[in-house]
Amino acid sequence: MAFKTDIEIAREAQKKPIQEIGQKLGIEPADLVPYGHDKAKVSADFIARQAGNKDGKLILVTAINPTPAGEGKTTTTVGLGDGLNAIGKKAAICIREASLGPCFGMKGGAAGGGYAQVVPMEEMNLHFTGDFHAITSAHNLLSAMIDNHIYWGNDLQIDSRRVVWRRVMDMNDRALRDIVTSLGGVANGFPSQAGFDITVASEVMAILCLATDLEDLQERLGNIIVAYTRDRKPVTCRDIKADGAMTVLLKDAMQPNLVQTLENNPAFVHGGPFANIAHGCNSVVATRTALKLADYVVTEAGFGADLGAEKFMDIKCRKAGIAPSAVVIVATIRAMKMNGGVLKQDLGAENIDAVNKGCANLGRHIENIKKFGVPAVVAINHFAGDTDAEVDAVRDYVKSLGSEAILCKHWADGSKGIEDLARRVVEIAESGEADFKTLYPDDMPLFKKIETIAQKIYRADEVLADKKIRDQLKQWEEAGYGHLPICMAKTQYSFTTDPNRRGAPDGHSVPIREVRLSAGAGFIVAICGEIMTMPGLPRVPSSESIRLNDQGLIEGLF
């Protein structure tokens, strides 16, 4: 029997009107702002009225370090949400929005897979409800106002060589990475070096995801540092007077989007910051709203647990005052084998030794999660070729660490394939076992925070940073930014900064190449290695084959 593709399954979805989905969470139709019949925003007024509700339990889905074999973190997030509903719990899902640009390079990023998907999949991968377009507009309005300020006399005495605010576009366009603007004469301004990042890499995106309401949004936007004067004084978005208009542009985008799973359960899809130079979680507003409306909220963090879960705990939870009651670590037999040294083309064959060897990566993540005071359970996302012996090997290994691994077949079977995990997650969440704590306190010196993450999570011996970087961190501490958390920008493929080092290495060094202050988002980015903030298109981009077919359906997007 041939498997159906994700898009075939998604197209067969028996979607319910979004008003019915809203009502499952007690949202009346008047409190939904519809975008078509299957998407809606939850109105800010309604959200404000829920402030007094008791919070549900938050479940974080994270994963081992990603491998080319695929882990299915979003698929498991969606599946677990359906599973919790299937066992009679009132549960909602919170995931990130997809970026438009990359859909035209490689195949589009679906929202889950198999029978654990969120729909409408095509629209979620295209314009959706316009949030990213609003972020692009707000970001670029600030850019235009900075240059305009300089053009008309530069009262703020901005050093035009020290404008740090670039422009953004939701497109993979390498030609825009490094540009010179304002050529062509006096009327076009002062020629400057400039460039574009992809919209998800915008600090505005990170701010939208961390802001608690419109007032907080405007405050954070105002705090963005856009440039420096000749004597190195920061110039902010507030100085440029762009914060009000940017807030107006983002007013609708701040309202979380509601869609549904294939099993007609509610899913919030809102925000999507780059997981490498930002914290990589869906919006605080969506997560908080979901917690006010559902008894269980399943959400995910970007990349593997060393990067994504750490930033989820130390940035999002810290800032939003929320805490997970349980963590699910997604692993696959195939990924264990790759971590154990098997090449992708050899993944088909049973290989218990490799599974056992690769489990070290999983074990390290289990240990790490415990450092945040939250109990973890492992979800083995089942693939058709996995053998029982391989599954048992992972189960035994996890058991030996005092934890539990549960086989999940949500990809093939939907909610009924993941009910065991759902029940276990409820047990853990209700046990009150979780005692969440961040990895480091606010008042720890910035460099010490970096060292703490590197030592406790990455198991590095040392952090390498030259004097310039240490001085910069000290300067920020003196300027009042010392309380900010660290947003690590590191390869997701390894605990180390070398993407090729799989498994559970230790004793390595973490070199910090650069640090950046995101004063609006409220974190300091520590960059280890190259970070690409504007992707390019491949030789044969998927956009060449994306088109409407004779039935008006989109082909080539997936």
Added chain:
Amino acid sequence: MAFKTDIEIAREAQKKPIQEIGQKLGIEPADLVPYGHDKAKVSADFIARQAGNKDGKLILVTAINPTPAGEGKTTTTVGLGDGLNAIGKKAAICIREASLGPCFGMKGGAAGGGYAQVVPMEEMNLHFTGDFHAITSAHNLLSAMIDNHIYWGNDLQIDSRRVVWRRVMDMNDRALRDIVTSLGGVANGFPSQAGFDITVASEVMAILCLATDLEDLQERLGNIIVAYTRDRKPVTCRDIKADGAMTVLLKDAMQPNLVQTLENNPAFVHGGPFANIAHGCNSVVATRTALKLADYVVTEAGFGADLGAEKFMDIKCRKAGIAPSAVVIVATIRAMKMNGGVLKQDLGAENIDAVNKGCANLGRHIENIKKFGVPAVVAINHFAGDTDAEVDAVRDYVKSLGSEAILCKHWADGSKGIEDLARRVVEIAESGEADFKTLYPDDMPLFKKIETIAQKIYRADEVLADKKIRDQLKQWEEAGYGHLPICMAKTQYSFTTDPNRRGAPDGHSVPIREVRLSAGAGFIVAICGEIMTMPGLPRVPSSESIRLNDQGLIEGLF
């Protein structure tokens, strides 16, 4: 008594759910794609099912040459729609969407004014239903794919100096007019001169407004000429294989938007091409859909009748196979006085001589409209300071030309202030008097078409164009583009190419500075004078004072 501002009036609107507005035109809720509770797109499926309906009558609202005194063309379009409904006719309005970028420079462009407005005004001036964002994305995808093609080997042998497809952004950003892209080394491509236009100036915008359906849209997108090879062969969007993905991006944007007037009558607001380098009318799809659903459809063309109405007739009507049954020419006493030589600060005083003198401009437009075989009536858009004697002077003048001028008070009184005009328009439309013809046939040589417009409409003695331009036109004729209509790009302030020459000058020369082929939109642009395709922000942009107030309402946008 202080007058209420447009925004105050708009905020007091008793809006009905958009489904009720749709039902006035026989559109069921399931055939509307809602965007919030007061905006919707009309589904493409529904539109396709109306093909067999009889067409209603089309009424074009145009104006004298604009002056700083203001004419109120959109206000009159909206008012007339309400007026027709008030006298018991089934009428709909078709106007253009507003551009986001300019709202942050000067005050936002409201949709009508006083008691003749379309709502929701704020959203229409911000993201609305995302159409312009979709156009921006589609346009820039093509840009990225062109550079990507060159980057990966340039199989089409594009001369990178002859890429004519720029990028777009819906923002007033002068710094992006002239840029150099792909700096920074091998991985970023080949450094090139490039630039951004504002989104409304995109050929994709003009195409969206002229395409009849998705198939025609893709065909036209494919025809766009994006570059030339070293031996000057054109390279099209189809060669780049971007037409399919661009169509997918524009799929939703092709569906016309439905909103309502203050009096709860249906208004289609769809498309908004730059009236100087494009044809400046709302979309063909919206106009055709409205004609299938209403007995009377009131629409407008950009700028004064010499530019906007001519392009409406010779481009939009010709291409879409539609024809107006009546034309309304909007004039104001104040504008007549300015055309008669009065300065703006002196407009408050009665000045019959100046009115009489300024009427020459109006008279010229009345004559011109008759050349298209369509009867015209003049709407005097009443301002509080107009005296009876001034109004009578215009009335008498228009009567002397065998036409009629009707005083309209829709700004102050809504539909009941414009019922006389509504009744007269119905009389004309039902008389069958209109016998529409274009100004020139398809098979006239291109340069002769330009001369025909210049002589018959602008009353110029001659068209000046150097050999290079004439040769270029000949070359296009040989390449099979000779049948295309001309899209004149000229100042809107005068019949001549000198914006300061008011009234009704003749015997002047029309110099053609440049010609451009818009092979996708299907017209040839003849540029007389400087055309700015990327505006800048003023010294104190309105964005500095745009913000949400304590009640969450937008301040400073209007």
